[in-house]
Amino acid sequence: MSQTNPAKITLGDKTVDLPVMKGTLGPDVVDIRKLYAETDAFTYDPGFTSTASCESKITFIDGDKGVLLHRGYPIGQLAEQSSFLETCYLLLHGELPTAAEFEPFETSITRHTMLHEQFDRFFSGFRRDAHPMAIMTGAVGALSAFYHDSLDIHDLKQREISAHRLIAKMPTIAARAYKYSVGQPFVHPRNNLSYSENFLRMCFAVPAEDYVANPILTKAMDRIFILHADHEQNASTSTVRLAGSSGANPFACIAAGIACLWGPSHGGANEEALNMLKEIGTPERIPEFIEGVKARKYKLMGFGHRVYKNYDPRATVMKQSADEVLEAVGDKNDPLFQVAKELEQIALKDEFFIERKLYPNVDFYSGITLSAMGFPTTMFTVLFALARTVGWIAQWKEMIEDPGQKIGRPRQLYTGSGPRDYVPVSQRG
Secondary structure, rough: EEEEEEEEEEEEOOOEEEEEOOOOOOOOOOOOOHHHHOOOOOOHHHOOOOOOOOOOOOOEEEOOOOOEEEEEEEHHHHHHHHOOOHHHHHHHHHHOOOOHHHHHHHHHHHHHOOOOOOHHHHHHHOOOOOOOOHHHHHHHHHHHHHHHHHHHOOOOHHHHHHHHHHHHHHHHHHHHHHHHHHOOOOOOOOOOHHHHHHHHHHHHHHHHHHOOOHHEEEEEEEHHHOOOOOOOOOOHHHHHHHOOOOOOHHHHHHHHHHHHOOOOOEEEEHHHHHHHHHHHHOHHHHHHHHHHHOOEEEEEEOOOOOOOOOOOOHHHHHHHHHHHEEEEEOOOOOOHHHHHHHHHHHHHOOOOHHHOOOOHHHHHHHHHHHHHHOOOOHHHHHHHHHHHHHHHHHHHHHHOOOOOOOOOOOOOOOOOOOOOOOHHHHHHH
């Protein structure tokens, strides 16, 4: 990180020089840390859309160019050539592993997939119709009550154990949340299966017959996990960092991230996109729907992004996976997929959407893909949380190891009442 000529801000009769920091990629950043001390003024930035809340080496996004890099590697290359566990290692350690480094890492994750026997009783405390995300939030927070031997955030080894436990146990918890909601018995993980194959088996195997993995679905699941592994300082990641800045244990921090992800504007977008496609129903109804969007009667879900002002690089891979999955399960002519492809083509050529830079995002095709794989819409955000866990942990780990880390404390623009005296209730008019 280097510095360029300082920026100058004048407030009244005071002029202050503020350092301008330059990262490896991306826009310059004005360091305003001393602004309040020197001018008695704050900055105002609702949503923190123009504020860098931290320094990070994990993920870089260029929304205008449609670029997403993990530790410098393009997301498309990782999704096509890597595996989810290898991507996990990359996010946690900064480099792709050698064969000698990956083997013990993979073994450690595999050996931590089991849950404490008493933990299974935790699920029976929920109603059968509880939303799986509600179960996930409670269950992940409860991990700290079962694995208190790795809660010292200042101990490097304990941080590593907690990281491995979270990555390993999240699929088991997610699968149990699903099985519980449909009234089926829990399926235990197997050490001879890959990460994604294990998860699919725990979700869809039943005692009445042997589970046979479909390699196309396993590959698609692994790709989906990679595509959702991290996405810079979004709402849930910022929540994890903010919770972690207080010294909270990693299980509590990840539970906070899951709670934030549950919001429909964040993790629930793929469910909204699928519901929109179901509402359209057939390709013939697309022109009518497009006109409704232009008249602001409907929202075009799965298009546009808070960051990307170009084609979401994850959407390209997701579209390919959707095609492969639908062919594998015999739904190549699925009407929802036909609606999605036609809607995409029309929107990409329509000046209304081009001017507003409304390109397809990863949610547009992920809902169709997950539905074709057999997941109900209530599980979509759960799968997002499962995949994003490694990103949250990597961001939390980076924050904990930053010597300049401070507890988060945003400021505010106060517009309430000024000072006033208390009046007894008997004297209030």
